[in-house]
Amino acid sequence: MQAVGSRAGSPHPEAPGLQVLLLKTGPRPSRSTTLPTPTLALLYPGDRAMRERGDPSESRFAALFDAFAVAGLRAVPAVYHDDFADEVEAQLGGVAVVLVWCNPIEGGRRRDRLDAMLRRLAGQGVVVSAHPDAILKLGTKDVLFDTRDLPFGSDVHRVDSLAQLQAELPGRLRRGARVFKQHRGQSGAGVWRVEAGDASAPQLLRVRHAQRGSEEERLDFAALAHRLAPYFDAANGGHMIDQAWQPRLVDGMVRAYLVEDRVAGFGVQAVNALFPAAPGQPAPPPGPRLYHGPELAAFQGLRRLLETGWIEMLRARVELPRDRLPLLWDCDFLFGEPAADGTECFVLCEINASSVAPFPPSAMVPLVAAAASRVPEG
Known part of the structure; x- marks a missing residue:
């Protein structure tokens, strides 16, 4: 799939909506300007030196x-370890x-302590996004099993033990x-x-790990x-999710970036982690994800499906509840078999809610507006 847009990992160019804000309000304040008491914090991992x-x-x-x-909102870093x-x-x-x-596993550590802290803060009235409970509902592979019969679902099973795997795998592989x-x-691990x-x-059996370089x-x-x-250890969830391979993975993957329940942009990746190797050749490395705004013509059908039904179904x-949706999250889709009339079909591959970054510049303004709407007046 050919796509044109911003490459993943590059600095964000200013989104058009932000440029309009700048024209209306003048130049952005320097970081030495006296600003109001912080109303928002951005939490991300780092070391003591970064925090200081x-x-x-x-x-x-x-x-x-x-x-x-x-x-007009002061946001401050909350570097976490x-x-x-x-x-x-x-x-x-x-x-x-x-x-x-913060990824599910960051620097070799699970985020259990962080999640407990975030739950306490939410209990004190701080708006936390994404809330750990929302991540458990949306951002684990269990969501593929929970939604297997919905329009974006697929042939998915939950495997609770190695004995179950041994009993059921041969029939499915046929x-x-x-x-x-x-x-x-995260990252194919x-x-x-x-x-x-x-x-x-x-x-x-022919086996391949999705982690880079495998x-x-x-x-x-x-x-x-x-x-x-x-x-299958309890500390790692105690089970795995078994999803049918989607042959059209070779056609690429599309990531829909969402601010609450609206599409804020798309990411298109032609070659991803499990892209098959050509005969006698090593598997190609994953390619860049190219960013686009929500108006990308090729995926207006997917946008309509998400905004008019799929998010509500999910x-x-x-x-x-709607007010517990993450302020920023994303859904990865593979291409399914087209419908009889040629309409494109999409299969959910995973949902990311723990650490959605980088993200399209087009998501910047709606994210700021959504966060600002959660700040109490006065």
Whole structure:
């Protein structure tokens, strides 16, 4: 798939809406200007030195800090690490809204302590986005199982033990390849494609981890079980999600970026982590994600589906009130088999709610507006 747009990882150019704000309000205030008491905090991981510097310009959210300043809201960094969690909690007790960017596993640590802190703050009246409970409903692979019968769902099963895996895998592999996904993770960690072996060695499964740099291996079931065993530990969720392989992965993946219940932009990636290798060649590395605004013509059908039904279906299925939707989240879709009339179909691959960054510049203004709407007046 060919796409034109901003490359993932590049600095955010100012969104058009932000440029309009700048024209109306004048130049953005310098960071030395006296500003009101902080009303918002942006929490992201870092070390003690980063926290002591407290410099928004050295973070990947520099443009977002500026956008809040343009809107008349003071946002401050809340650099987080478990080692000084109490200090961060004391800081956040004095703000109205905290926007959180922290992966499920950050620097080898799970975010259990952070989530407990965020729940306490929310209980004290601080608006937390994304709230840990919302992440558990939307941002784990369980959402694929919970929504398997909805229009964007697919052939998905929950596997609760290695014994269940051994009993059920052969029958499913006869229908095609499967993708096993750990309960929570990021960047392809804990996502495995499994395919039946060929006629010359049927006992050896073709297995590939989605983590960057992984190559296909030939493993018997015992070796596969050894690889997957850690994901069945209670600390790692105690189960895996088994989703049918989508053959049209070769056509690319589209990520819909959402601010609450509205599409704020798209990310298009032609080559992703499990893109198949050409015969005799290593698998190609994942390519860049190209950013577009919500008006991207190729995906107006997907936008309409999300805004006029799918998000509501999703909320209802996972029992998440609208006001608990993350202020910024995203849904990854693969292409399914087109309908009989040629209409494009989309299959949900995962939802990200823990640490959505980078994101399209077009999401900046709606995100600022959504956060500002949560700040109490006066």
